Amino acid sequence: MILKNSSILLTGASSGIGRALALQLAEAGANLVLTARREHLLTALKEEILNESKNAKVYCVPGDITDLSVQERCIETVRENFGKLDALINNAGVGATALIEATSDDLARRLMEVNYFSALSLTRLAIPLLRNSADKNPMIVFLSSVVGFRGVPHYGAYGAAKFAITGLSESLRAELLGDGIDVLLVSPGTTNTEFFDALLESSSKPNMPNHNRVSPESVAKKIVAAMKRRKKRIIPYFQAQILYYLNRAFPGLTDRVMSWYR
DSSP: OOOOTTTTEEEEEEHHHHHHHHHHHHTTEEEEEEEEEHHHHHHHHHHHHHOOTTTTOOOEESSSSTSSHHHHHHHHHHHHHTTSEEEEOOOOOOBBBBOGOOOHHHHHHHHIIIIIIHHHHHHHHHHHHHHHHHGGEEEEEEEEOOGGGGGOTOOOBHHHHHHHHHHHHHHHHHHGGGTTTTTEEEEEBBBBSSSSSOOSOOOOOOOOOOOOOOHHHHHHHHHHHHHHTTTTOOOOHHHHHHHHHHHHHHHHHHHHHHHTOO
16 A cells, blocks of 8 residues: 555544554655544644654644544545545444353444444444545554454453454455455454553453553554555464464364463
8 A cells, every 4th residue: 555645534543552543644745634522632742743744744633533424524634635535444443351151242342332332333334435445555553453253251341343344344345345445353462551450341350461561652553554565464473463363273272272261
């Protein structure tokens, strides 16, 4: 994908991987529509981008991405200012830790709303604009997780939402192949973000060893590189790569290893 002068819609842009992506994409010459719930952080991010990239075009749409009216405002902002969309990055998400037997229906539904249904509906709205961008090799990027390809105790409901993202991305990749729209699935591991500070619920804690958290900037750098190279999937965390291949080759053994985290 060609990033210079491209138009990109990025959700969950106010912090963590989303914020790092916004800065790196702007540095690469992209024009951005950014959305997140916290308006003051979006405003500060826009100012930082414009201070570093004088020619960048940045528009902010504050709001809850699960709200259809917010999604429609994002699409309309893209249409009014760019006329087309070169990339949609579905980064917004929220987590929770709870054993399945202690997970309420309300919690499971909220996790699905934020992590899956919002990405599904926004993507559906964005596809017509992406079709207008054949010259830029347009792309849809989905942020999943290591628990989106391997279930882990205490992350069952969150992981289910991320598994849904994995299935959505693979289906879309096949459906949109003839339109020239690429689909990139990103499965990060433990990253140094606000994720664990902003859990919807934390009624239990996994018995996990201390993993070194990677920086959101390093994850964003790998995503940007993958977008340029039109990759299909990346796992920007070494331990997660080991788990991915271990689970594919030895699923029974992986079950036993995961049981230690109970």
